Amino acid sequence: MLDKPIEKMAQATPATLAKQVKGLSDKTIAWIFVGPTILLLLAVNIFPLIWTINLSFTNFRANRPNKEVDYVGLRNYERILNDSDIWLNMQATAHFLIWTIVLQVIIGFALAWLINKKFKGNDLWTTIIVLPMMLSPAVVGNFWTFLYQPQIGLFNYVIAFFTGADPSTFEMLGSVNLAPWAIVIVDTWMWTPFVMLICLAGLRSIPDYIYEAAEIDRASSWRQFWTITLPMVLPFLMLAVLFRGIENFKMFDLVVQLTGGGPGSITELASINLKREAFEKWRTGYSSAFAIILFVTVFGLASIYVKALNKVKER
């Protein structure tokens, strides 16, 4: 490029078109750059969202597009909030959400802390630990059903081997007591690495001199952990929790492949029920209202959480 200054100058010579392009104001250029993305998001995200809000006030059914549509006001919302099944879904979602986050935070942080000891070959092993989170959740759910098979599954065999129980006496996916834990285990297997990576970024952001100072002050390593390490990683950890929280609130693919919401509806998370209402029972209006409620819930909780996070960051 630089060895042809003449050519460059030639390019710079204002041809009429070049003059026009050059004449564009920065504002116009900015919109040329940003515009297409905004347009696409408007078309594929915002327009559908508005449409969903509109549908949520109707009794429209997508499998009968020619039927007359009535506006029913807030009736869909009323019915959802009074529906005991929906509250069961919410309980299942809460159980899944809370336990996956607790387990992933504890294991993920512990792993990050150990990896940060910088033993030999730590980056290779980090990569291996990260592998599960790169895979397709639906495919992961699918092959875990194989591992969970009551008689032939590897998981049952290993548990039976260590506990002495007969592997055919417990069904991880078929039992009302175990199924909620079965999905927690798979999600933890898959997503602990994510929390680990974020914690690791946090640990690595702590400058060495702080520890050096603490060491000179003869602070015990226990004290260093509680007064330096944990407080400084906390904003990162909270961020990881935010992302896992949002993702698991929306959880669909992994669990649908594992249990399909069963047995009964014990693992029927909100998104799974939503899919059933929208695409199996075709209650489009009703499920649109449900979708809006879910979206508002995530958005509301996330906003409150981000405020708390910012307070922690300021400290």
Added chain:
Amino acid sequence: MSYSITDASKRQKSIAGFLVITYAVITLIPLVWVFLTGFKSPADSISYPPKVFFSPTMEGYVNLFTTRTRVTPEQLAALPEPEGYAESIVRNRNMVIAGPSKFVERFTNSVIIGFGSTFLSIFLGTLAAYGFSRFKVPLKDDLLFFILSTRMMPPIAVAIPIFLMYRKLGLSDTHLGMILLYTAVNISLAVWLLKGFIDEIPLEYEEAALIDGYTRFQAFYKVVLPQAATGIASTAIFCLIFAWNEYAFAVLLTSGTAQTAPPFIPNIIGVGGLDWPAVAAGVTIFVLPVMIFTIMLRKHLLRGITFGAVRK
């Protein structure tokens, strides 16, 4: 290497190493098990206790790629000698190969939609990220937050109106429809990641280029793009992995021509129930490229994950 008092002691390091490696090995077992199952015969795959040692066969892979029909022993005897390895495996089960399965088609769809949407997300995402990074865009922070908030929608919630919209526009079950949809989902992450990478490029480079007589666009693609190449590449990998792995939209909005592999793999049914070796073979083929990618590009990927998350 210089010794620092903050360094862990040798003993601490080896304990940490031992624990981490133990976790890594346990984490790998399910994946190794699926890989092995792909080479088992159907009987071996469901034996109790689970078999670690077995005589490997390609039957799972043959079943994955073909459809077969059962024939009577008389018909089988009347057939000419089997041609090739695949045919002889199938003959052993009293069957003949009837044709190719849909797996190749679904896999191809995954490739087309994955690369198509990645290209589009990166193209639009780079432009938008540059715009946000270098220009005063009105309501910039609001727009950036809006872009991010689109990720909070449960996919099923978006799927209802998209389903109706696509039905009207004739986009349901088409490659274009899926590419547009995945692009819209990916672009929020792409813009955020790329904006971070472009923010790091010193403004002086472009200023120098502008003084040299480049136009804004020339400065963008001759100065900024080459500088951001690594960032663009790692963002592209993220977009590709997302589109490759996506299931909810694929299962709701596609049924045949444009369906990707994830909704297909769980439905590989053999004779009398799920054909586990064939499923495992499908999982292996589908998952292996991602794993190889991850290991090969680990430096950029791991940075991308934390970078993307931490910046938000």
